Amino acid sequence: MNDHSSHIVKNLMQTHGIDVTRYDDSFLETSLQKRAGDTLCRSTDAYCVLLDQNHQERQVFFESLRISYSAFFRNSLTYSVLEHIILPSLLLQKRTPKPRELRIWSAACATGQEPYSIAMLLEELNSNSGQKSAYRIFATDHNEAQVKEAQKGQFTAEALNNLNLRQLRQWFTRVGDIYSVRPALKKNIAFSVYDLFDMNSGAPPSSIFGDFDLVVCANLLFYYKPAYRTIILEKTAKCLAPGGYLIAGEAERDILTRNNYREVFPQSAIFQSRGNEKP
Ligand SMILES: C[S@@+](CC[C@H](N)C(=O)[O-])C[C@H]1O[C@@H](n2cnc3c(N)ncnc32)[C@H](O)[C@@H]1O
16 A cells, blocks of 8 residues: 555544554555545545545445455355364264363354354254254354344345255244244354454453354454454464364465464364464
8 A cells, every 4th residue: 555545544544433554455455446446536546535535435435344244154165174073073072071061252253144054053963963062152243233133143045045945944934035043043142242352351251261162263364464363363362272173264274374373174264273282
């Protein structure tokens, strides 16, 4: 990003309370270029002048930085490894020597597709094994509006494309064009607002003590500068139970290997913290 753009965007962000210094330069530059194109500005500099002058465009630009896209079973390989290897082995560990609750944190849950996908897998595994193992999913996001949406659990048919017919029938009720998550799938998910940059806590207060067997922190790291990615990844490493797993986005695998995590299954985005491996 050139000095001119950087200066203007920084001012605008400061005026509107968003800390631009955390965003990755290339993400900011791409966002500026995209809006410059959409508004027919000839350059990002010209767009920055528009941003400075036009309140409505400032709102549109700010919204464009808050990427909230999510999907059920978003990365098919990762979810397949989760379903066939990671979750069965975690459930087994939790059954012996005495039953303990499996603890999962979906750390940027957006509108809920991620925690609901994991809950569907756990319910299916429990029902296939004939043994009901207790689990709790703490689903958090810093965006309150999204947490409310997630809690509501209402989706259009298009959003449910990755589900099979059995999952659709078992876990959703349909009214008109809207499919609502059944209470039976929601019952083990605790939704709350939590900012991963909260320096006063090592894990979401709703979870009380962290110690997660699995943390999903997917598709948000690449929006932040490397130093901020490290802050998030140090926090997730600290609140993983020994031998616990971290799941990132497919495009974030390099970020994790550079931050003291090791890949558990090639090509999947499933990791363990090197500082937190089982002795
Ligand atoms: C692109 S969505 C990804 C949603 C989901 N994890 C997935 O992979 O489908 C990124 C989410 O990260 C959330 N997010 C960004 N920064 C955050 C932070 N500092 N603390 C908590 N959530 C954050 C956003 O609000 C957004 O819901």
